[in-house]
Amino acid sequence: MTVRPLRLGLRRRAATVRKKLYRRAAVLRTALMLRFFLPLRARRTARLRYAAVLDGQTVNLHAELPGSVSRVGDAEIELRRGRESHRTPARVYEGAEGRLLMDAAVLLGDEAGGAPVGTGRWKIRLRLRSGGRSRTLPLLLVEPPVPYDGPTMPMAASPVSGRRYRIGRTVTGNARVVTSAARPGAEILKVDLSHAGLSVAFRVFGTEVAEPWAEFIASGRRIQQPVTVSGDGSWHVVVPLEQMTPRRRATEHWDVALCSRGRRPMRLGRRLHDVRNPLRVFAVQQAVVAPPGQDPLVVHPRYTPAGNFRVTCTRMPEAEGRA
Structure with a gap:
């Protein structure tokens, strides 16, 4: 057994013991x-x-x-x-x-x-x-x-x-x-999907961000994209659909993270809400988009059950036949 799994096991056991002690203390306090x-x-x-x-x-x-x-x-x-x-x-x-x-x-x-x-x-x-x-x-x-x-x-x-x-x-x-205090996060405000492309507006809370950029990650690929700040404090990023056409399979799922110097990446998403199923409640309609110089692409922005923002890109059937 290596040192790292041993430490992880000890931490889990300690966390379990703490939870049991907290529960017992709560019962005694109530009584x-x-x-x-x-x-x-x-x-x-x-x-x-x-x-x-x-x-x-x-x-x-x-x-x-x-x-x-x-x-x-x-x-x-x-x-x-x-x-x-x-x-x-x-x-x-x-x-x-x-x-x-x-x-x-x-x-x-x-x-x-x-x-x-x-x-x-x-x-x-x-x-x-x-x-x-x-x-x-x-x-x-x-x-x-x-x-x-x-x-x-x-x-x-x-x-x-x-x-x-x-x-x-x-x-x-x-x-x-x-x-x-607020936990650091990047909360999506608006998703604008049209036949011309996809853009996302979001805000950052709980932390300071310096020299930011956005990263789109899927199937081992990583695309960096600049972000801009508006006068109202909101942030904006344009999704680079012309670079997101699936390569190895018909469909690829892209996750989006806000990055900055000296800090861990933060996943974009919707978490400041009271709904149990953000995937269903905050549904965004899919659309067929034609990136410049590329075949048409079915683009479906959505949210995972954890509230993370995800962009699913699917090649059109006729384009897949030519691939």
Whole structure:
């Protein structure tokens, strides 16, 4: 056995052990919260009935206020980390059973016009004012958000900035927002396919790119193509279809990567979305294109199940007969 497979096996075993420990810790933490902290804090906290980040950047909250709160004037949701805090208006109203309820939607990220929260863990608290009196309540999250099935899924990142936001909780059950920096990526904005050719517009987030170029890779072939930047910050590349005619077989599949000096290539694709099947939902119609000096070519831009952009080129039957 070589050293590299041995190290890989040890890393996998360590990762498996870590996952088991995390799961056990989560079970113990939940049991501790339900049996000890929840009964002690029921009168001093607002209990969340619903908490989720639905569109990748908006925290949606619905909570029941404790019976000790009888009258409310104004209400705000406060996000706090250390000395930094951001506030958003909340709505308090009386429910069907006579209990006071609270609804709030907190937009995150200054790029989207929301609260400029940085990377880290942010406490979520409800601030209440009635007359000259004020009160602050933690938001108790008994059950964490549960992923749902269907054609869509919760967005893992902001569609504007790529930053990642999720709902978490402390060991005592207090809800909080955990923010993470955007993972480097190249997100496709538009694919323009016509009889004249194919061009792709995309944007880059989570990293700085210097001296960029695009690479088209298929069947051992690699084509480099320049990229341009527009005034709105989007990037553009023209697909070199005249060089992409299949050689050894009737059909070839081309992957596209953004390259730059000193950084790893980034696959172009669509990942900032909430659909489970990008291949079906973001379908692009195929077309017959006649590259200059070449036989007609069937071009089909599409997305893989992982969201990577791929261009499938197929020789026309009559052209294949002459090959």
